[in-house]
Amino acid sequence: MKSDRLLSILLLLQTRGRVSAPELAERLEVSVRTVYRDVEALSASGVPVYAERGRHGGIALLPGFRTDVTGLTEDESRALFIVAARGAHDALGLGAALGSALRKVMAALPAPHRPAAELAGRRILVDAARWRGGPQAPADLGALQEAVFSDRRVRLRYRHSGAAEPSTYTVDPYGLVAKAGIWYLVADRRGSPRLFRAERVRAATVTDDPVRRRPGVELSDVWEALRREVEERPDALHVTARVRRDRYDLFLRLHAASLTAPPEDDGTSDWITVHLGYGAVGETRPLLAFGNRLEVLSPPEARAHLAEAAASITALYASDGV
Template sequence: MKSGRLLSILLLLQTNGRMTAQRLAEELEVSVRTVYRDVEALQTAGVPLYADPGHGGGYQVLAGYRTRLTGLNTGEAEALFLAGLPGPAAALGLGPALAAAQLKLRAALPPALRADADRLRTRFHLEAPGWYAEDDEVPFLPQVADAVWRGRALRVRYRRWKVPTDVDRRLEPYGLVLKAGRWYVVAGPGPRTFRVDQILELAETDEEFTIPDDFALTPYWRGYQADFHARLHTADAVVLLAPGAAARLGTAAARAAEATGTPEPDGRTRAVLPIESLDQAHAAFLALGTDVEVLAPPELRARLAATARALADRYAADRHPHGRAADRTPTPAPPTSEPVHQP
């Protein structure tokens, strides 16, 4: 809508300062001619917006002019309230700041939008961790966040999975990431990724550092996740799956089954699924019971068969629950309360 585009131009100029018509057109994905018309409409409406001609020129608003939040539409106002997650904000020590910011935003909204935002807050609750995940203790998160903000290096003692487990590191924290309820710090040199809850000791420093010009946190994290999953899946398993079984193995398995699956006459699907290791695949496929049959690799199939035989032996009907052979002598019937009549 044109009204929304006019507000976007005004906000872009207030945020970025001077901008050319070409740059505005690229930001809004419209033609330069459309930008000219929109700027003229803003000027006609009394917005103190003017143009600097020549090389290096562009449009800008008069210093000190600020628009009010009355230009927000319903969806934008609701999204702003929904975007503020109280859990992560509190963990970073920003809980009071978030509450104050939401209060100010609410007060600036027109009555109709304020009512919509209030209704949204009573009907939606966002929580990042999984259902069964325990909250990690992250005692040094505020210090790490402060170092990220101020651009200061940290000296930490860090616990990793390989030997030696406890190591000393100097970190240049570029940014923080919250993934499934767990905090990660992306730090140089490298950069590399560290779990914040695995920091055992931390010392703040006054050493400044510069984030490389070619580093951007969001693209880095996407690449890190893709590389992690690529390294995680080191082999493949050929399986026969009952309907719905792939979804119980997780997203990666479901996608692989959809991409490689071919139907079998008995209603099952033959598919090639990525696996991390024999141990991981053994545990995952065992949980599916008879809904999966492994065809390859042969060592995984043999291992599952051996486990199935051991389970069958353990749960055999002629065994006592405590492992002793059950007594096959029939148990005498209990006496009845009726009197016994002699012949």
């Protein structure tokens, strides 16, 4: 609606100061011509807004002008109070600030919307942590936050999975990302995107050097590229297995991410055939948790690996112990 668009322009100008017409058009998903028509409408309604053309021009409000109108709809009010579990904010040292901010927003809401917003906060909770994820090593985000917000390079002592000693890197941070309850630093190292798990950072030192990010690249762009790289990497090992029907739901909860094709189920057999992809034969070992309710059919090297692992477990428990 045009009224919502006008309010969005007003709030953006209050927050950002001078904003170019193309940027406003992109944010609002309209044409630049529509933006200029909206600016004229705001000016006609008494808002002191003006446009300057040229390389360093843009659209801005006269200095000192503010409006207290929030313009929030009932649904928008609800959305603000459906917040994630406190873990993410606490990890950033913002747990208390979140509560204070929400109280201030509640006070500023139009009175008719306050009950709905308060109810949404009590009835809806988003918890991004996975079930039974196990205890996680605490991540010290202090220095990483400082580097991210001060736009400076950071020197890391970072221990890779399986490595005996940490390695040292100097990186250019784009930002921090919380994925399923785990914090990551997204950064460039020598101009290439890298992902660093925060809990593996043994030491972080913010340098005096300004960050050197690739021009025009934002955190969301780098994260999307890295996420695709992790999730869409080609699988070196293709496994065909069959799962007992009474364990299939549990199998899906644990291994759905490894599926490479729809399951084969004729509806009459006690077995459901699945196709899985792994980076190496050793990654198939968790399938042993299903015992005789799951059988790997191919390739032969996967069957041999699991048979060897099962034999070693049998030998362990067949002994008298220590």
